[in-house]
Amino acid sequence: MEIDPKIIKHMPKTDLHVHLDGSVRIDSLIALAKKQNIDLPASEPKKLKSILVPGPKCRNLEDYLMPFEIILAILQEEEALARVAYELAEDSAKENVWYLEVRYSPVLHTRRGMKLTTIIDAVLTGLREAERKYNIKTGVIICGMRNISPATSIILADLAVAYKNRGVVGFDLAGIEENYPAKHHREAFYRILNNNINCTAHAGEAYGPDSIHQALHYCGAHRIGHGTRLKEDGDLLNYVNDHRIPLEICITSNVQTRAVQSLEQHPLKFYYDFGLRVTINTDNRLISDTTVTRELMLAAKYAQLNMADLKTIIVAGFKSAFLPMREKAIMLNLLNRELEKY
DSSP, X not given: OOOOHHHHHHSOEEEEEEESTTSOOHHHHHHHHHHTTOOOSOSSHHHHHHHHOOGGGOXXXXXXXXXXXXXXXXXXXXXXXXXXXXXXXXXXXXXXEEEEEEEEOGGXXXXXXXXXXXXXXXXXXXXXXXXXXXXXXXXXXXXXXXXXXXXXXXXXXXXHHHTBTTTEEEEEEESOOTTSOGGGGHHHHHHHHHTTOEEEEEESSSSOHHHHHHHHHTTOOSEEEEOTTGGGXXXXXXXXXXXXXXXXXXXXXHHHTTSSSSGGGOTHHHHHHHTOOEEEOOBOTTTTTOOHHHHHHHHHHHTTOOXXXXXXXXXXXXXXXXXXXXXXXXXHHHHHHHHTTO
């Protein structure tokens, strides 16, 4: 039986893997570019969207990341960062996302001389404004970048430490995966773990299970971003399952980046049936032209999930949140009462 998307939209949800710069509204991008006197490749919303959303023509992760250059040119001012952070939380709240973890790399917003602290404060300002207006709780994950340098990752780790308990809930490693091993960034993760901060890492998306192995055993990741190729190593798969390490699954994005060749071939069904803790996320609401509701609908369709399965995955999202245990328990109690309606 097909599940009504309106029901999924009304259900409480999380989005634990969503990039700020990949989730900007098209209209806001055009307005900000105009205000900053920046030329975009197109000024008409539909045309610009066709350029920024790679869709089926995307060949790999590098292709998928290309539109970010256009977007990042606009996000070099405080006002722009606060606005897009607010709007991302607003868009999420409007589909009843109760808890949102927004990730980005502050170093990518320094092109016009903004300080790293100014960048973080601007994003936190936007998120807090949305929290005051909507029923949503948010946290920030700071991203080190594989393809920039391990030294930069250490600076960003120190930043995460400074903002612990001030809005930053975790640390991540993002960027081009192949030829940029996670183990090169282990010093940054050592600082994070030494300061009792949660961490995740993009791994097993554009590179094989060895990438996941490094994220776990060199970097101590508490969650894995994507993990699409985990199925290629049965021993590691069992380790991830035994230790209840959550996978941040982003279905549409995985097809776009060619981490999987089609929706039908996505390993989500296998992971879920095997008992792994899987969570469903957007990755980039603009670049992947998606919402949490749409991703859960895709999960239901292509992994043959029923309502009970979707509830299990939604609960897994809340269990996997980088939140203190007491806050998580309160949220889970509220969630379970709400889910009884469905």
